[in-house]
Amino acid sequence: xxxxxxxxxxxxxxxxxxxxxxxxxxxxxxxDITDVEIVIAPPFTAIHxxxxxxxxxxxxxxxxxxxxxxxxxxxxxxxxxxxxEAGAEFVIIGHSERRRLFGETDAIVGxxxxxxxxxxxxxxxxxxxxxxxxxxxxxxxxxxxxxKNGLDGLTADQVADTLxxxxxxxxxxxxxxxxTNSQAQEAHAHIRGRLRQWFGAHAAxxxxxxxxxxxxxxxxxxxxxxxxxxxxxxxxxxxxxxAFVEMVTKSRxxxx
Numbered sequence: 364x365x366x367x368x369x370x371x372x373x374x375x376x377x378x379x380x381x382x383x384x385x386x387x388x389x390x391x392x393x394x395d396i397t398d399v400e401i402v403i404a405p406p407f408t409a410i411h412x413x414x415x416x417x418x419x420x421x422x423x424x425x426x427x428x429x430x431x432x433x434x435x436x437x438x439x440x441x442x443x444x445x446x447x448e449a450g451a452e453f454v455i456i457g458h459s460e461r462r463r464l465f466g467e468t469d470a471i472v473g474x475x476x477x478x479x480x481x482x483x484x485x486x487x488x489x490x491x492x493x494x495x496x497x498x499x500x501x502x503x504x505x506x507x508x509x510x511k512n513g514l515d516g517l518t519a520d521q522v523a524d525t526l527x528x529x530x531x532x533x534x535x536x537x538x539x540x541x542x543t544n545s546q547a548q549e550a551h552a553h554i555r556g557r558l559r560q561w562f563g564a565h566a567a568x569x570x571x572x573x574x575x576x577x578x579x580x581x582x583x584x585x586x587x588x589x590x591x592x593x594x595x596x597x598x599x600x601x602x603x604x605x606a607f608v609e610m611v612t613k614s615r616x617x618x619x
Contacts, residue, residue, distance in 0.1 A: 365569065367398070367399045367587065367593060367594045367614040368401075368402065368527065368573060368593060368594035369399055369400070369402070369583075369594050369597065369611045369614050370401075370402035370403075370404060370487060370529075370594070370595070370601075371402070371403050371404060371602075371607050372404045372425075372427060372455060372458070372575075372596055372597065372598050372601065373404060373406065373602060376406075376602055377406065378409070382412055383409075385413075386403070386413045388604045389403070389420070389604050390420040392608045393608060394421065396421060396612070396615065397421060398615050398616055398617070399615055400594070401611055402422070402425050402487075403423070403425065403601075404425035404427050404453070404455055405424070406427065407449075410450055410451050411449040413450070414450025415450065423452045425453035425454055426451040426455070427454075427455050428441070428475075429441060429443045429456070429479060429484075430478070431474035431475050431477070443478045443481065444482050447482045447484055451484065452484065452485060453485045453486070453487055453527075454475075454484045454485070454486055454487065455487045455596075456472055456479060456486050456488045457469075457471075457472035457475070457488050459491060459531055459533045459536055460536075469509055469512035470512065472488065472509075472512075472513040473513050473515055476513065476514070476517070477516065480521060480525060486526060487529050487596065488513060488514070488529065489528075490505075490510060491505075491509075491530055491532045491533050491550075491576075492532060492533060492534075502532075503550075506554055506557070510528075510554065510557050514526070514561075520566075522566035522570050523562075523565050523569040526570050526571075527570070527571045528554060528571070528572045528573070529572075529573040529574070529575045530572060530574055530575070531574070531576050532546075532576050534576075535576030537598060537599065541577040541578070541582055542574070542576060544589055545589075547589060548589040548590070548591055551574070551591035552591045571593040573595055573596045574595050575596030575598070577598075578595045578597045578600060579600045579610075580600065580610050580613065583597075583613050583614060584613045584614075584619070587614050587619055588619050597610060
């Protein structure tokens with residue numbers, strides 16, 4: 364059984380002090396929740412502080428990005444080993460903002476994915492189509508390309524035991540628009556079907572597939588009822604601790 368996973372991606376928000384206050388408030392609120400995996404992705408500067416604040420809780424910390432080389436003359440980049448040492452256990456790879464604003468390709472996603480696995484980080488790999496691609500009926504073809512190219516070289520065991528995928532329709536990120544429950548399920552079912560075809564049944568049934576795109580407390584419950592939606596990658600709504608805890612609570616299997 365896939366345990367629900369709810370990850371909060373703070374993007375470029377919160378100072379170290381603000382992140383510390385959030386984490387200290389979050390810990391007691393989720394201490395008794397064991398049936399949802401909880402992940403917080405602060406900016407690089409706050410990873411260590413948040414990890415320390417959440418040390419004795421059930422929540423995990425993620426980095427929002429990594430570089431694929433272990434070390435070298437790469438000014439401004441941060442390696443997988445560095446974020447691991449700082450306290451991260453997960454890392455978000457290939458977020459649509461990284462692809463759109465910083466030119467990340469499927470090949471770059473693949474290199475970062477391999478670096479994450481080498482450093483024993485759990486990768487949350489983001490895939491999804493733009494509005495133009497959806498209106499052009501290209502959604503499934505885009506997902507096929509991103510899965511095939513981005514996950515190239517992974518073994519079935521890695522997909523089953525380590526990988527997390529996040530379907531994030533680009534047109535729904537930060538826009539207030541959200542895919543309908545049926546649209547999300549259609550995409551997630553297609554992704555799981557491709558994992559089954561390319562990596563086998565065990566990998567497909569064990570890999571978490573999250574939904575991301577304007578997820579909020581008032582829509583997460585319906586999304587989580589869909590059979591192939593295993594959780595959520597939450598953006599802006601995760602910046603408020605009460606809203607984030609509400610989304611975690613509504614994702615618990617007993618509430619669905």
